[in-house]
Amino acid sequence: xxxxxxxxxxxxxxxxxxxxxxxxxxxxxxxxxxxxxxxxxxxxxxxxxxxxxxxxxxxxxxxxxxxxxxxxxxxxxxxxxxxxxxxxxxxxxxxxxxxxxxxxxxxxxxxxxxxx
Amino acid sequence: xxxxxxxxxxxxxxxxxxxxxxxxxxxxxxxxxxxxxxxxxxxxxxxxxxxxxxxxxxxxxxxxxxxxxxxxxxxxxxxxxxxxxxxxxxxxxxxxxxxxxxxxxxxxxxxxx
Numbered sequence: 001x002x003x004x005x006x007x008x009x010x011x012x013x014x015x016x017x018x019x020x021x022x023x024x025x026x027x028x029x030x031x032x033x034x035x036x037x038x039x040x041x042x043x044x045x046x047x048x049x050x051x052x053x054x055x056x057x058x059x060x061x062x063x064x065x066x067x068x069x070x071x072x073x074x075x076x077x078x079x080x081x082x083x084x085x086x087x088x089x090x091x092x093x094x095x096x097x098x099x100x101x102x103x104x105x106x107x108x109x110x111x112x113x114x115x116x
Numbered sequence: 117x118x119x120x121x122x123x124x125x126x127x128x129x130x131x132x133x134x135x136x137x138x139x140x141x142x143x144x145x146x147x148x149x150x151x152x153x154x155x156x157x158x159x160x161x162x163x164x165x166x167x168x169x170x171x172x173x174x175x176x177x178x179x180x181x182x183x184x185x186x187x188x189x190x191x192x193x194x195x196x197x198x199x200x201x202x203x204x205x206x207x208x209x210x211x212x213x214x215x216x217x218x219x220x221x222x223x224x225x226x227x228x229x
Contacts, residue, residue, distance in 0.1 A: 031215055042205065042221040092160070096215040102148035102167040105217050107160040
């Protein structure tokens with residue numbers, strides 16, 4: 001299993017500013033995943049973060065808007081840049097400690113972001 | 117690419133009613149299938165899973181069977197409780213090393229006493 005700590009749990013931000021979300025895992029993992037869950041919607045993968053290389057972004061997401069850091073095997077950050085009200089969502093960090101797709105993924109509690 | 121389609125919600129049931137939430141998928145290869153649950157105010161957690169055709173996942177009275185011929189993984193429970201009120205997500209994952217999880221849109225279940 002894995003225990004994931006995400007900070008902050010929630011924030012209200014002014015448009016045009018940036019917010020950095022931190023994700024700490026209690027074990028070393030190769031890949032960390034960042035998701036967005038817009039109000040009333042499902043989870044959409046933003047990017048996959050590998051330690052020591054640039055993150056891989058899904059279609060519709062770009063590094064300038066969502067820069068990601070992965071300095072070691074237990075930690076990652078996601079920054080939401082130049083925010084607008086459309087960025088109001090829950091952002092979740094996820095890992096799969098076994099490294100296999102047929103096993104459980106674990107999720108942080110999420111960061112509830114409101115942009116005003 | 118991979119995709120998951122699940123029934124629209126919200127679903128409102130009386131306590132002890134039978135529950136079915138439909139889920140179908142499109143994927144290349146042989147994905148693993150999951151149901152995740154998100155209780156109010158809590159994070160996402162695994163409810164059950166199945167990793168190959170005809171496998172049945174079960175937990176807390178919920179069941180789902182991996183049907184390759186119909187590409188389905190419907191969630192069922194014989195008698196729901198108020199405590200089952202939550203959002204349920206059907207999901208799939210490549211069984212190989214990439215670990216990317218594709219989620220359905222989620223179905224909100226409300227159980228009333």
